[in-house]
Amino acid sequence: NGIDDVPSVRGMKTLNSTMQHLCGIDSIKYTGALGHKYYVNNLAQLISQQEMANSHVRPWLHFFPKDSGQHLSEARQGQRWLNDVDGAQLTPMVRVGLRDFYVWEPTLLKDCTAVVPFRWYTRGGLVRAMGDMGVHPLGEPWTRTNARVGNPWRERARGHRVLSVPLWLYCDDTSENTSKKWNKHNSFLFTAAGLEREHAQKEYN
Numbered sequence: 001n002g003i004d005d006v007p008s009v010r011g012m013k014t015l016n017s018t019m020q021h022l023c024g025i026d027s028i029k030y031t032g033a034l035g036h037k038y039y040v041n042n043l044a045q046l047i048s049q050q051e052m053a054n055s056h057v058r059p060w061l062h063f064f065p066k067d068s069g070q071h072l073s074e075a076r077q078g079q080r081w082l083n084d085v086d087g088a089q090l091t092p093m094v095r096v097g098l099r100d101f102y103v104w105e106p107t108l109l110k111d112c113t114a115v116v117p118f119r120w121y122t123r124g125g126l127v128r129a130m131g132d133m134g135v136h137p138l139g140e141p142w143t144r145t146n147a148r149v150g151n152p153w154r155e156r157a158r159g160h161r162v163l164s165v166p167l168w169l170y171c172d173d174t175s176e177n178t179s180k181k182w183n184k185h186n187s188f189l190f191t192a193a194g195l196e197r198e199h200a201q202k203e204y205n
């Protein structure tokens with residue numbers, strides 16, 4: 001085209017393809033039970049790129065419930081997350097120095113007391129554990145984990161941290177029409193439940 005230092009169309013397409021491969025969000029096509037087509041963005045890519053790798057969002061994400069007494073202003077401070085949710089759905093481990101501690105694995109405290117933590121939470125800025133200090137009944141099989149392997153997430157993680165990311169899921173019909181006619185264009189969206197409220201509605205999230 002006679003202009004210097006301007007990339008070609010082919011070069012831009014190649015660059016775009018490369019960037020999409022590295023940083024893009026894949027849309028996966030599905031066929032519904034009634035034969036309709038719909039698309040779902042790759043959830044793992046959404047969480048890893050737009051939440052965990054986002055320097056504006058990651059510092060404000062929380063992965064443990066919080067015991068704040070009577071004060072309640074965030075989802076993580078609620079009774080449901082702190083006590084009611086099945087512990088298997090929560091963050092299963094904490095890292096202390098170079099060591100990883102998982103729920104449902106025997107752990108020695110500093111005073112050499114043996115405990116089996118079953119839930120992690122925070123209080124006063126520190127990560128704490130709810131645990132069982134009792135002895136497993138003699139003769140009853142241990143079914144929580146494989147006694148030889150420990151928590152299965154330890155083997156899956158292979159030294160990486162494991163974090164549970166609770167999500168608020170909601171639906172928007174995106175139509176904004178004022179008629180009574182149903183609009184079939186529905187979008188399901190989510191917000192990280194562990195994101196502090198003041199950051200949840202910001203543009204970069």
